[in-house]
Amino acid sequence: MISNKNNTDLMEKIVSLAKRRGFIFPSSEIYGGFGSGYDYGPLGVELKNNIKKEWWREMIQIHDNIVGLDSSILMNPKVWEASGHLTAGFADFLVECKKCHKRFKGDEIKDKCPECGGSLTSPKKFNLMMKTFAGPVEEESSLVYLRAETTQGIYVNFKNVLNSMRLKIPFGIAQIGKAFRNEINPKNFIYRTREFEQMEMEWFCHPKEAPRYFEFWKEERMKWYQNLGIKKENLRIKEIPKEDLPHYAKQGADLEYKFPFGWGELEAIHNRGDWDLSNHSKHSGQDLGYLDPDTGKKYYPYIVETSAGVDRSVLAFLSEAYSEVKGGRTQTTKSTKEIEILLSLHKRLAPIKVAVLPLVRNKKELTQKAKEIYQDLKRHLRCQYDEVGSIGRRYRRQDEIGTLFAVTVDFETLEKNDVTVRDRDTMKQVRVPIVELLDFIKQKLED
Amino acid sequence: MISNKNNTDLMEKIVSLAKRRGFIFPSSEIYGGFGSGYDYGPLGVELKNNIKKEWWREMIQIHDNIVGLDSSILMNPKVWEASGHLTAGFADFLVECKKCHKRFKGDEIKDKCPECGGSLTSPKKFNLMMKTFAGPVEEESSLVYLRAETTQGIYVNFKNVLNSMRLKIPFGIAQIGKAFRNEINPKNFIYRTREFEQMEMEWFCHPKEAPRYFEFWKEERMKWYQNLGIKKENLRIKEIPKEDLPHYAKQGADLEYKFPFGWGELEAIHNRGDWDLSNHSKHSGQDLGYLDPDTGKKYYPYIVETSAGVDRSVLAFLSEAYSEVKGGRTQTTKSTKEIEILLSLHKRLAPIKVAVLPLVRNKKELTQKAKEIYQDLKRHLRCQYDEVGSIGRRYRRQDEIGTLFAVTVDFETLEKNDVTVRDRDTMKQVRVPIVELLDFIKQKLED
Numbered sequence: 001m002i003s004n005k006n007n008t009d010l011m012e013k014i015v016s017l018a019k020r021r022g023f024i025f026p027s028s029e030i031y032g033g034f035g036s037g038y039d040y041g042p043l044g045v046e047l048k049n050n051i052k053k054e055w056w057r058e059m060i061q062i063h064d065n066i067v068g069l070d071s072s073i074l075m076n077p078k079v080w081e082a083s084g085h086l087t088a089g090f091a092d093f094l095v096e097c098k099k100c101h102k103r104f105k106g107d108e109i110k111d112k113c114p115e116c117g118g119s120l121t122s123p124k125k126f127n128l129m130m131k132t133f134a135g136p137v138e139e140e141s142s143l144v145y146l147r148a149e150t151t152q153g154i155y156v157n158f159k160n161v162l163n164s165m166r167l168k169i170p171f172g173i174a175q176i177g178k179a180f181r182n183e184i185n186p187k188n189f190i191y192r193t194r195e196f197e198q199m200e201m202e203w204f205c206h207p208k209e210a211p212r213y214f215e216f217w218k219e220e221r222m223k224w225y226q227n228l229g230i231k232k233e234n235l236r237i238k239e240i241p242k243e244d245l246p247h248y249a250k251q252g253a254d255l256e257y258k259f260p261f262g263w264g265e266l267e268a269i270h271n272r273g274d275w276d277l278s279n280h281s282k283h284s285g286q287d288l289g290y291l292d293p294d295t296g297k298k299y300y301p302y303i304v305e306t307s308a309g310v311d312r313s314v315l316a317f318l319s320e321a322y323s324e325v326k327g328g329r330t331q332t333t334k335s336t337k338e339i340e341i342l343l344s345l346h347k348r349l350a351p352i353k354v355a356v357l358p359l360v361r362n363k364k365e366l367t368q369k370a371k372e373i374y375q376d377l378k379r380h381l382r383c384q385y386d387e388v389g390s391i392g393r394r395y396r397r398q399d400e401i402g403t404l405f406a407v408t409v410d411f412e413t414l415e416k417n418d419v420t421v422r423d424r425d426t427m428k429q430v431r432v433p434i435v436e437l438l439d440f441i442k443q444k445l446e447d
Numbered sequence: 448m449i450s451n452k453n454n455t456d457l458m459e460k461i462v463s464l465a466k467r468r469g470f471i472f473p474s475s476e477i478y479g480g481f482g483s484g485y486d487y488g489p490l491g492v493e494l495k496n497n498i499k500k501e502w503w504r505e506m507i508q509i510h511d512n513i514v515g516l517d518s519s520i521l522m523n524p525k526v527w528e529a530s531g532h533l534t535a536g537f538a539d540f541l542v543e544c545k546k547c548h549k550r551f552k553g554d555e556i557k558d559k560c561p562e563c564g565g566s567l568t569s570p571k572k573f574n575l576m577m578k579t580f581a582g583p584v585e586e587e588s589s590l591v592y593l594r595a596e597t598t599q600g601i602y603v604n605f606k607n608v609l610n611s612m613r614l615k616i617p618f619g620i621a622q623i624g625k626a627f628r629n630e631i632n633p634k635n636f637i638y639r640t641r642e643f644e645q646m647e648m649e650w651f652c653h654p655k656e657a658p659r660y661f662e663f664w665k666e667e668r669m670k671w672y673q674n675l676g677i678k679k680e681n682l683r684i685k686e687i688p689k690e691d692l693p694h695y696a697k698q699g700a701d702l703e704y705k706f707p708f709g710w711g712e713l714e715a716i717h718n719r720g721d722w723d724l725s726n727h728s729k730h731s732g733q734d735l736g737y738l739d740p741d742t743g744k745k746y747y748p749y750i751v752e753t754s755a756g757v758d759r760s761v762l763a764f765l766s767e768a769y770s771e772v773k774g775g776r777t778q779t780t781k782s783t784k785e786i787e788i789l790l791s792l793h794k795r796l797a798p799i800k801v802a803v804l805p806l807v808r809n810k811k812e813l814t815q816k817a818k819e820i821y822q823d824l825k826r827h828l829r830c831q832y833d834e835v836g837s838i839g840r841r842y843r844r845q846d847e848i849g850t851l852f853a854v855t856v857d858f859e860t861l862e863k864n865d866v867t868v869r870d871r872d873t874m875k876q877v878r879v880p881i882v883e884l885l886d887f888i889k890q891k892l893e894d
Contacts, residue, residue, distance in 0.1 A: 019607070019611070020611060021611055022514075022607075022608065022611035022612050025604055025607045025611075027518065027519045027521075027522060027523070028522045028523035028525075028526055028603055029603070029604075029607065030603050030606070030727065030731040030733040030735070031523040031525040031526060031603070031730075031731050032523070033523070034519070034521065034522055034523040034591075035521075035581055035582065037519045037521060037522065038519070039516065039517065039518035039519055039600060039604055040516065040517035040518070041516060041604070041607065041608060041611055041612075042514035042515050042516060042608060042611070042612050042620075044517070045515040045516060045517040046515060048517065049503075056496075061825060061826075061829060062825070062826065067469075067489035068489050068492040068493060069486065069487065069488060069489060069492060070486065070487035070491070070492040070495065071474065071486035071487070072474045072475075072481070072484045072485070072486055072642050073625060073642055074474075074481065074482075074484060074627075074641065074642050075474060075475045075481055075484065076474070076475035076478040076479070076480070076481040078475070078478040079475055079478060130579045130580065130581070131579060131580070132577045132578060132579045132593060133577065133578070133629070134482055134577070134629065134641055135482065135629070144481075146579060146593075153486060156475055156476070156477050156478070157472055157476075157486055157488070159477070160466070160469075160472045160476065160488065161469065161488060161489060164466070164467060164468055164469035164472075164488055164489070165469050165488075165489050166835070173489075178520065178625065180521075182580070182581065182582070194521065194581055195519050195520055195521050280477065283478075284477040284478050286477040288477070378508060378509070379508075379509065382508060388613070
């Protein structure tokens, strides 16, 4: 097997596979693309949905005392005043060319415009929030922002959630949704884009408990990625030194993954102190303090946040799963120079669980039987039916997209009512009676 | 039981329940709200996710030949030139007050400004697309739009999906996602908002087959709502007369629901002809025609579209499920004047499947046993544990949010290792051994 981690063009290979097999396409491609935008194709949306589902299940269903939320992308602009996004650090320093008026990151270039050679202004702050106008009058009063993070929607709903769900500190609110940042340099495929999706969980706790929960959540999140198939050595926690912390944080750490282009942030964990609730109290005039029913004391809960990127997770899981085998992983590859791709996605993440394949397509008894089995299975599992090409070719096609099991209907099936089930990872084949097939696969998926 | 359909304040009751029990909150409420925005609370997001999951399962998993997609909200602006959104009918006629510069719908007022009495301009077109700026230069060239419908992302990905998934006509592409329209009059709670979510499926077929599929999909979509608990008499199909069709459509119909405020569109079904693929071919210079592998002939497939509103579906399912019982549905209600709310959501849509309740909270043996059962069940099902208040009060609390089963741990449990399972709809209680509890409930959920 070819080791990928030192493979400098691994990124290119993933981008290529992603497009060829329907995971990820460049956005608006027929119009020459659009900035850094990407669209998730039929298999990509399934992979992404499976990741989100696993995160949601872990947070909301398995953990106690965490509830979900889905707040709007467009909010009252006062939210962003209170959060500090419009004023404080949420900006890049840019220089503008006096001649062609293009802007560039101030720390990246000197003196002369790289486009036209014109002279540059001194660096100015450029806010990363994207704006739009709501309502029929295009005035300052109707200026609103596309949220730059989902979490502000959680803070402004703190009291509504607390009261309607009758919660007690400590508890968490989790949310998945789109966010937008006008990045100057979108890069590395779906790693940094202007439109992206977040999975954020805000844990409200007593101030004294925040440092303990900061440690707790770092560990929990590390475990989550590992439980879904990411190797320990490809993950690390980078503690953020005090002097580098953002304005809202008391403690911070990046959970990093070893992407094909190097170590990069997959998720950030912060102890945000009482920054959010106290600031929103001040700006809104509403008291967002918490009255402890046991002690009768009131305080602003501290918040420990876990903020993960959905798109970055997709890229991490794809990178981790991708491998190539030179000279034929399957016995049917004729040339020993041929390279076979295996996408060994975790069983809970694989977009397609089972492929149903008639051994040959020109025997109606086989295709009919295979279609019957497919129709039965697909009510319970994500399945694909494929009859085009040699059986070896079809196995390889399924390996490329990470399909867990290939069910082959052959001539023996017609006599004995059993099928061959091939395991993606071991390539071992066993014969299973058709009546037991669904339970057999379900059991394997749950093991 | 009180009939709701003639109840003029039903809408108010739903809004009130939605806020009180964590389904739907006004957006940015601590800052005085934000236009027509709403946020989905802990139970609302579960209900909404269940609706989306059911739609996705029906479209992608159960139907053959439909695949999913998740395209970006921000796209190349040329997409919206080709679609006609920037030029043709996608606009409202507004008049502007010459004095205060406020704008109003042209067909709603006459002569004088209703705000300040000033005189008005003649009606001008006001486009409904919301715009923003992408990239560091705030110029015309970086002007982009928030998508006004998800479907355009499907058309521009037509070829990528076709090729990567090796599909043959007829096939469908389905997508769920946010869209934005700068509505002048957002109204009726989550029925009409500026930010909303769509579930759209585009069915690509031979032109001759389009009228047949137009009929097919109307029926399929009617069935879907009914299978999830909406009564037939609260649904209707309104055919759109030829002269009222939008510019892109050859045939059109609204699938309407009898909302508390009257009949309203829940979903639109259109035969869009070859409008989309031929226009995107023309504007992009890319050939989006389909080469039939059997006949060797090339043509633009016709598109039959089913376009449903997620938020409208939430409102329809909530309205349908809401009922009140005066004088005590449960035996424990003391006053016969008390009104009990029942939310009889379909079992696949109910946010919480099971509540686990110790009979009383001051017996540690009971609460401990109940917590054990809760911990077991929650790995498989969405559960809630509740020990606060009388058992009758807790039943009513669960009925209000549509919880299907209430599992009560009482003193008999400690002796016989069984529990009481109460059915939300029949209120019948049966005793079930703890070891069989999970299977018992699973079976009920699948029946």
